[in-house]
Amino acid sequence: MTIVAHAHPFVIGVDTHARTHTLAVLVAATGEPVATEEFPTTAAGMNRAVAWAARHTDGEMATLWVIEGIATYGAHLASAVKRAGFEVVEAAAMNARAHRGTGKSDAFDARRIAASVLSLGPEQLRRPRSDDGIRAALRVLVTARAHMTTERTATINALTALLRIAALGIDARKPLTASQIGEVARWRTRAEDIVTSTARAEAARMAKRVVDLNEQLAANQGQMIDLLHASKAAILLDKTGIGPVTAAVVYTAWSHAGRVRSEAAFAALAGVNPIPASSGNTIRHRLNRGGDRRLNRALHMAVITRMTHDPETRA
16 A cells, blocks of 8 residues: 555645744655754745745655644645645644653654654545635634624623613513513613613613624525535535524534545534443443534534424434
């Protein structure tokens, strides 16, 4: 079987951070270090990094780049490297225990990242998905929606707490309804004592923010629907219990080609596969607390909806 050490002349490992990236060049056949350098994460810095790497690999276009955090800190560098014509794969998560006692630095990490793929076959490499087009746009919308939803929940909780301690004429013993929040958002300044006046103004401000977030969330969902209809995930919208948000989360969940190779792999990705926890004569399983928790929540809501509305799921 052909492995990376046989298929590529050099391997470059990249340890990525917010402000700097550290590159390490190894001879693929032997794992011998060639050079290590640190570059800023500016556009000029990344261009210098690519040029530096080309000089230290004799301009070999078959050089393999292994970049940590391609979807986060390493995204811009990965794009620059691809534009230059090099092959890029994503580094697997490093096991800290495996390197205990050997020290740690960005240069060490970059060399470890490069060395980690030398014995792998081509099919074992984590090839990043294309972030161009619909999938990348959906990822932006999913992330933005998560932030807006968190802010909306926190604002409603704060508004409820205020209405429970201030006598402003709203019964907040139960969760606030949309009509109650709308009523509070329409409040105007009144001739009241300073405490009540201040509480009323703050309640109105928070209610207006909730109303504004509701409108933004609706617009966000509308954008998702348009993008999903133009994507391969459009078929998901026809499934009972899967709305546009769930479909978008599912479509953007996997990080590289080959990761979702089977139903079992998808279950592991979502953290819904049972984990064997047997010992001796005791046969049991435990819940998987790992996986993509956003995807896990999306699937949970889909199942809850299907249990209510889909006879086949209830059977």
